[in-house]
Amino acid sequence: MDAPILSARDVVVKFSLRGQILTAIRGASLDLYEGETLAIVGESGSGKSVFTKTFIGMLDANGWVDSGSIMFEGKDLAKFKTEREWLTIRGKKIAMVFQDPMTALNPLRTVGMQIQEVLELHQGLKGEQAKKRAIEILDEVGISDPAMRYSQYPHEFSGGMRQRVVIAIAIACNPRILICDEPTTALDVTIQAQILELIRRLQKRLGLTIVYITHDLGVVANVADRVAVMYAGDIIEYGTVEEIFYDPRHPYTWALLSSLPQLGRKGSPLYSIKGTPPNLFTEIKGDAYAPRNPYALKIDFVKRPPFFKVTPTHYAKTWLLDPRAPKVEPPEIIQAMRAKYRVSERDA
Amino acid sequence: MSNEREILEPVEQQDLFTFAKFDEQAAERIGYSDYSYWGSTVRVFMKNKVAVSLLVVMIGLLAFTFIQPFLPNQKDPTKIYTDPVTGIQLRNHPPSKEFWFGTNSIGQDLWSRVWSGTRTSLLIGILVGIWEVCFGITVGALWGYVRQLDALITELYNIINNVPTTIVLMLLTYIMRPSFQTMVLAMCATGWLGMARFVRNQIIIIRDREYNLASRCLGTPTYRIITKNLLPYLVSVIVLRMALAIPSTIGWEVFLTYIGLGLPLDTPSLGNLVNEGRQAMMSPSLRYQLIFPSAVLSLITISFYVIGNAFSDASDPRNHF
Amino acid sequence: MLRYALRRLWQSFVTVFIVITLVFLLMRLLPVEGYFAESYDKLTPEQKEAILKSIGVLDPWYVQLRRFYSDLLHGDLGTSIVYRPKVPVREILAPKIPYSVAFGLSAIAISLVLGLGMGVWQARDKGRFWDKVWTGYIVFINAVPSAVYLLFIQLYVTQITKLPILFDRDRPISWILPIISMSLGGIAGYAMWMRRFMVDELNKDYIRLARAKGMSSTAIMIKHVLRNAFVPMAQYLPTSVLLTISGSIYIESLYSIPGMGGLLVDAIQRQDNPLVQTLVLIYSTLGILGLFLGDILMAIFDPRIKLERRGGSR
Numbered sequence: 015m016d017a018p019i020l021s022a023r024d025v026v027v028k029f030s031l032r033g034q035i036l037t038a039i040r041g042a043s044l045d046l047y048e049g050e051t052l053a054i055v056g057e058s059g060s061g062k063s064v065f066t067k068t069f070i071g072m073l074d075a076n077g078w079v080d081s082g083s084i085m086f087e088g089k090d091l092a093k094f095k096t097e098r099e100w101l102t103i104r105g106k107k108i109a110m111v112f113q114d115p116m117t118a119l120n121p122l123r124t125v126g127m128q129i130q131e132v133l134e135l136h137q138g139l140k141g142e143q144a145k146k147r148a149i150e151i152l153d154e155v156g157i158s159d160p161a162m163r164y165s166q167y168p169h170e171f172s173g174g175m176r177q178r179v180v181i182a183i184a185i186a187c188n189p190r191i192l193i194c195d196e197p198t199t200a201l202d203v204t205i206q207a208q209i210l211e212l213i214r215r216l217q218k219r220l221g222l223t224i225v226y227i228t229h230d231l232g233v234v235a236n237v238a239d240r241v242a243v244m245y246a247g248d249i250i251e252y253g254t255v256e257e258i259f260y261d262p263r264h265p266y267t268w269a270l271l272s273s274l275p276q277l278g279r280k281g282s283p284l285y286s287i288k289g290t291p292p293n294l295f296t297e298i299k300g301d302a303y304a305p306r307n308p309y310a311l312k313i314d315f316v317k318r319p320p321f322f323k324v325t326p327t328h329y330a331k332t333w334l335l336d337p338r339a340p341k342v343e344p345p346e347i348i349q350a351m352r353a354k355y356r357v358s359e360r361d362a
Numbered sequence: 363m364s365n366e367r368e369i370l371e372p373v374e375q376q377d378l379f380t381f382a383k384f385d386e387q388a389a390e391r392i393g394y395s396d397y398s399y400w401g402s403t404v405r406v407f408m409k410n411k412v413a414v415s416l417l418v419v420m421i422g423l424l425a426f427t428f429i430q431p432f433l434p435n436q437k438d439p440t441k442i443y444t445d446p447v448t449g450i451q452l453r454n455h456p457p458s459k460e461f462w463f464g465t466n467s468i469g470q471d472l473w474s475r476v477w478s479g480t481r482t483s484l485l486i487g488i489l490v491g492i493w494e495v496c497f498g499i500t501v502g503a504l505w506g507y508v509r510q511l512d513a514l515i516t517e518l519y520n521i522i523n524n525v526p527t528t529i530v531l532m533l534l535t536y537i538m539r540p541s542f543q544t545m546v547l548a549m550c551a552t553g554w555l556g557m558a559r560f561v562r563n564q565i566i567i568i569r570d571r572e573y574n575l576a577s578r579c580l581g582t583p584t585y586r587i588i589t590k591n592l593l594p595y596l597v598s599v600i601v602l603r604m605a606l607a608i609p610s611t612i613g614w615e616v617f618l619t620y621i622g623l624g625l626p627l628d629t630p631s632l633g634n635l636v637n638e639g640r641q642a643m644m645s646p647s648l649r650y651q652l653i654f655p656s657a658v659l660s661l662i663t664i665s666f667y668v669i670g671n672a673f674s675d676a677s678d679p680r681n682h683f
Numbered sequence: 684m685l686r687y688a689l690r691r692l693w694q695s696f697v698t699v700f701i702v703i704t705l706v707f708l709l710m711r712l713l714p715v716e717g718y719f720a721e722s723y724d725k726l727t728p729e730q731k732e733a734i735l736k737s738i739g740v741l742d743p744w745y746v747q748l749r750r751f752y753s754d755l756l757h758g759d760l761g762t763s764i765v766y767r768p769k770v771p772v773r774e775i776l777a778p779k780i781p782y783s784v785a786f787g788l789s790a791i792a793i794s795l796v797l798g799l800g801m802g803v804w805q806a807r808d809k810g811r812f813w814d815k816v817w818t819g820y821i822v823f824i825n826a827v828p829s830a831v832y833l834l835f836i837q838l839y840v841t842q843i844t845k846l847p848i849l850f851d852r853d854r855p856i857s858w859i860l861p862i863i864s865m866s867l868g869g870i871a872g873y874a875m876w877m878r879r880f881m882v883d884e885l886n887k888d889y890i891r892l893a894r895a896k897g898m899s900s901t902a903i904m905i906k907h908v909l910r911n912a913f914v915p916m917a918q919y920l921p922t923s924v925l926l927t928i929s930g931s932i933y934i935e936s937l938y939s940i941p942g943m944g945g946l947l948v949d950a951i952q953r954q955d956n957p958l959v960q961t962l963v964l965i966y967s968t969l970g971i972l973g974l975f976l977g978d979i980l981m982a983i984f985d986p987r988i989k990l991e992r993r994g995g996s997r
Binding site: 441523524526536537612616622623640643652658659668 | 702708709710714823831835838925926929947948953966969970
């Protein structure tokens with residue numbers, strides 16, 4: 015496999031909150047490869063957003079990267095301190111699309127100006143030239159009558175249209191990496207598909223590397239090449255989308271997939287994960303998922319599991335993969351998935 | 363991510379690799395935080411060192427103000443003192459052992475006048491504050507809840523709010539005879555506006571916010587919505603209003619006294635004292651008559667202002683981190 | 684926009700009408716002493732009756748009100764009784780207005796420039812040294828009655844700087860202190876609101892996007908925060924004009940400036956009813972006009988305000 019375009023190692027992010035220290039990311043590692051689409055999934059509060067925010071230095075003021083490294087283009091982003099350093103990355107090399115397009119745009123500036131701003135900032139375009147380019151970009155993201163739309167204000171746009179504008183701003187400078195933080199959560203289902211399609215098209219044309227942050231596994235199945243599962247501030251399993259969906263190894267991934275309504279069977283109650291995620295204010299001993307894990311081993315409460323290799327592309331952090339561990343069969347739903355997959359693979 | 367399998371230290375107990383018992387309580391136990399609204403409010407307030415020290419000073423000062431007349435060796439604030447030997451009034455007697463703050467231009471004891479004046483001014487402030495809160499909440503609630511009244515009260519509000527408060531106060535005190543009641547009435551006529559508008563806005567928010575809709579759908583009784591969702595907002599604003607009523611009424615009183623619409627001269631009040639002091643201020647040796655009342659007045663107004671705002675900030679959940 | 688302005692104008696007009704009527708009726712409640720130039724007690728009941736009849740205050744109130752409005756339309760503001768007996772109010776006012784306007788406008792201009800600048804400075808240095816210093820200033824100005832600290836300024840600043848203690852129209856140097864005094868409150872007000880609005884804007888989502896775009900904090904401040912903070916600021920602007928008006932009443936009297944504010948204090952002290960009435964009307968109208976301008980200004984700044992009514996939003 016090629017060298018990764020971005021490589022995060024053992025990243026620890028802490029926040030100071032109400033006089034206490036909260037460890038939001040507990041040594042997460044992630045590689046990102048040129049041109050791929052990686053989805054980071056996990057429930058709310060698992061640290062998906064926070065983790066990716068460290069890539070462009072946009073943690074809230076009370077948070078900081080405590081240790082670890084984030085290598086990008088030969089530089090360690092985790093060591094960046096000043097705004098000046100970040101300005102060489104943000105918007106230019108790594109861009110971000112946010113969840114809620116309704117509030118992401120400045121209500122008092124025209125849509126065109128907000129796009130033009132980036133062009134002037136990073137590409138040195140001026141005046142008419144920048145305007146022309148801004149209109150082109152509006153057209154590119156599928157906004158009809160872009161010349162007219164250029165001088166309108168955000169409140170004259172619908173939610174889906176605004177998200178297109180936000181995407182236009184993000185891609186205006188041909189970034190290498192595009193981070194999409196739940197880009198479709200706030201939108202109607204029909205609009206969602208359009209936006210995903212738009213991102214896919216832009217990726218192809220511009221050769222973008224995309225990171226999706228989402229808790230919508232439906233979106234993941236649709237768009238991702240690889241999936242990383244996050245739980246309590248750590249990446250606990252990653253692999254190709256097929257590996258994660260059809261051959262998951264971590265009990266948390268099993269639980270996550272089992273709770274998908276699409277996979278439930280008629281008549282049987284919908285699966286839900288018992289318990290609550292751990293309190294990040296306290297130090298977590300062993301596997302963070304252990305207290306909720308029906309398959310937990312005693313060692314899970316004592317020692318944090320390392321990554322165990324399943325295939326060259328598939329790793330999971332669970333003691334169940336240790337040779338000494340007892341054999342465990344995944345839940346029925348997962349087994350059924352796996353069987354279905356094997357059949358389809360054989361047919362193919 | 364080539365994390366090779368880590369070699370486990372010699373594992374002495376092989377039974378580490380047996381299943382642990384699933385403890386449902388352990389899975390649930392881990393709630394997010396032990397957040398409590400009032401606890402956090404108090405904690406954030408306590409962090410504001412300036413406000414806390416002013417609060418301590420203020421409690422002391424207020425206690426003193428009200429017990430001062432009952433202390434031994436206190437003088438009558440309205441009695442005119444004369445020299446026991448010559449029988450001449452002790453006019454403009456500088457601060458001394460006998461008269462701690464000196465005497466004024468007709469020989470009254472400034473020390474006892476300052477505390478007596480503080481009592482008067484605080485009483486005005488408290489009365490106006492209570493009225494503001496009670497009437498403001500009532501009108502605000504009607505304004506917000508009774509849709510038929512909305513347009514009417516809004517118009518009324520616009521009219522009153524359009525005229526500078528100074529003018530309204532001057533006009534009202536001008537029309538009525540200067541007295542304690544006049545002063546309180548005039549200030550009551552203007553002060554409730556802000557409160558009413560705030561309550562109205564809160565009620566409209568309460569009515570329409572989704573979390574309230576949600577809790578109503580879950581069958582939460584209205585009183586519970588009011589106590590849990592509305593009251594925390596209101597308590598902070600009530601405290602703020604009450605606290606700010608004192609500096610603002612004292613300010614108006616000083617102003618109205620200056621233009622000749624204040625309390626009668628035989629009622630000591632901070633406004634009257636400052637005004638008396640002002641008349642004496644051009645002669646440097648008599649300046650104490652302005653400085654003493656002004657110092658007490660400023661201490662009180664600044665304290666109430668700072669404490670009120672600090673509490674209001676502390677009660678805002680957004681500051682609870 | 685035009686429709687909004689016209690409707691707002693009409694609304695203000697109605698308000699002025701109601702306020703004028705109310706003030707007029709309230710003034711009728713006053714004891715009749717205010718209508719006599721000479722000492723009230725020296726007159727015989729017949730003389731009193733005759734004087735009251737001649738100025739028309741014995742007529743039913745609606746007759747008086749109609750007469751008052753018809754006079755007003757003809758530019759007749761009545762006649763002073765005590766202040767300068769038998770002189771038309773208009774003549775008394777005419778030379779005073781330029782002073783009040785000059786002082787008021789310069790104070791507003793100074794407080795706008797310094798206040799907004801201070802607010803921006805505070806928002807930028809939020810939580811740091813200068814923010815705290817200026818917050819201290821704002822707390823002091825807001826908490827301590829202006830009637831108190833202005834006295835001390837008049838007393839001690841004149842001593843230290845040798846500036847004249849009273850206004851003298853022929854000595855420009857005597858303008859300085861009153862104008863500064865009038866600006867202090869406005870500066871604190873503008874700074875406080877500007878800081879608050881800018882901090883509000885800084886916490887909004889679009890700032891996050893602007894940061895993600897790779898804009899520097901300075902550029903974000905100038906291009907996004909500042910302008911957006913001006914919108915709510917525009918609404919506050921006239922309210923603080925009201926404050927300047929209030930302040931000017933006291934300060935003009937304090938420094939013996941021959942303006943309308945000082946005149947109002949004099950008229951009240953001498954109980955000259957027609958004069959008080961006229962001045963109250965002028966000040967109320969100014970207040971209403973100020974708020975009207977503020978709303979228009981805000982509508983110009985904010986493209987989102989599409990003529991919807993902002994009932995009770997102030």
